[in-house]
Amino acid sequence: MTHLGNPGASGNSVYATSQEGLKASGVLKTAETDRPHQDGPAPERSPASGRSAAGVLGNGWARLLLGLLLPAAVLAAWQWSTSAGLFSSVQLPAPGAVVEAAVDLIQRGELAQHVAISTQRVLLGFAFGAALGLVFGALIGLSKVADVLLSPTIGALRAVPSLAWVPLLILWMKIGEDSKVTLILIGAFFPVFTTVSLALRHVDNNLVEAGRAFGLKGVKLLTTVQLPAVVPAVFSGLRLALAQAWLFLVAAELIASSMGLGFLLTDSQNNGRTDRLLLAIVLLAIIGKITDALLGVAEKWAVKRWA
Template sequence: MTYPGNPSLTSANVADGRAAAAPATPADAARPGPTLTGSGGSPANGWSPAGILANGWARLLLGLIIPAAVLAVWQISTAAGLFSVVQLPPPAMVVEAGLDLIQRGELGQHIAISTQRVLIGFAAGAGLGLLAGSLVGLSKFADLLLAPTIGALRAVPSLAWVPLLILWMKIGEDSKVTLILIGAFFPVFTTVSVALRHVDRNLVEAARAFGLKGVRLLTTVQLPAVVPAVFSGLRLALAQAWLFLVAAELIASSMGLGFLLTDSQNNGRTDRLLLAIVLLAVIGKITDGLLGLAEKWAVKRWA
């Protein structure tokens, strides 16, 4: 429609003008506008702590800050003469001790034997802990029957098992691996049994309605529902296995990092003693990191 006195003014123009002149509604005011980002893709200044922490290299460097600081304090304290060489040898002396053992072909054997003992004992202990934890977590009768005894055995110190294992299994590999097995069993048993008690009952009943029961129900529904708890127990068990290694290698060992630790103490070789401690820490962290990668895969797969 054309208005008299202004041929160029049409009804469409009037509608457009009214829309432009209309005040913004609260919904329009609440609607977010375009976000200005910097070069890093984050608001305002282009820097985001979450973005930095998501970077793998940044996380690695952040984790190395404290070890580097400890190493620096160690070097400074030994250079200043705060400790004698017997009390705390400098880092260079520890490195030289490691190179000497490598040239003799002994360090690789110590590491390989200890790692083998830990992995075998951890695998056996974790497997038994998973079975016993599943049984106790799913059966009230098994809980009443087994939980008190297992809880009491869990309080027994690792060194208390050494003379008994020597008496039963002599001083071979079986006694050493069995002690590590004992150390790995209890964390897995505890975490699995507790986690299975808190699985959603509706989920279990729905699975049973589809005909799942027994072992199939456990492996298909219940264990996948507690995958994070299971891996928490496994990581605790792996750390416990490395702790029990030193006690295991007290059983008349001639090789291994635990043997290197105690032998260095007896011979006054503090440099080798510190080398054994550093190697135990580094290898333990590496194995824990590998288990962490398996945890991420399992959580994506089942959880």
């Protein structure tokens, strides 16, 4: 019989004892017990290569190459349409013209500044917005009183378009960095808040009761039992929030900004520089994908560690 220990005895923390007890009782499973048993037949393999389709898709480099097929096809179609004269250079510059615009901005020392300031704004707004979303999501997900008091107001604020906040933020915070980061914060807050609050409402009551039986309550119960149970949902909210932060960046950089990819986008539109406009779009897509991939790596680590 597994000895669970006495939570009240000296030298044994409630946290350690409860973790051992929950694992011994089968409520919290170890990583080994969570792994599915492969009792079924082996996947069908190709007689020519000896590899299954699932095995090929499981290879990181193969997935990367397959994921690049569609962008390569779009790039080829883009080049063909401009070479065939289907669009004018103002409507759709050739890929080479966009590369030349990037080289020109690099030589001027402007492109790195645009990328750096936009990335800084997004990361700051995302960090603060995600933290607030996690706090309020946990509060509403765990407290029926907070749900009744706060959910209607937060739900109404979520329906306000991003551009509607711009004049108010300028009035309150002027045209500095605070107003821009705050707008991105607003965009990042709601996806995390929504996913965390909904996920915590659906945590298995058996998990919660088992944690309480081993002396866990309040913050320790939240961090030991409830949050680990909703790790996948939390990271889904974080990834949505990061994408939303990049979307709100363009609106944020409309606030009298002189630097950033959002500024480059709108300034290029006003000056008829479609090559720079497309460059800004491509950079937003690439950097957004890179940050999402980094968050995906953190998600895999967190799921293996806690879920």
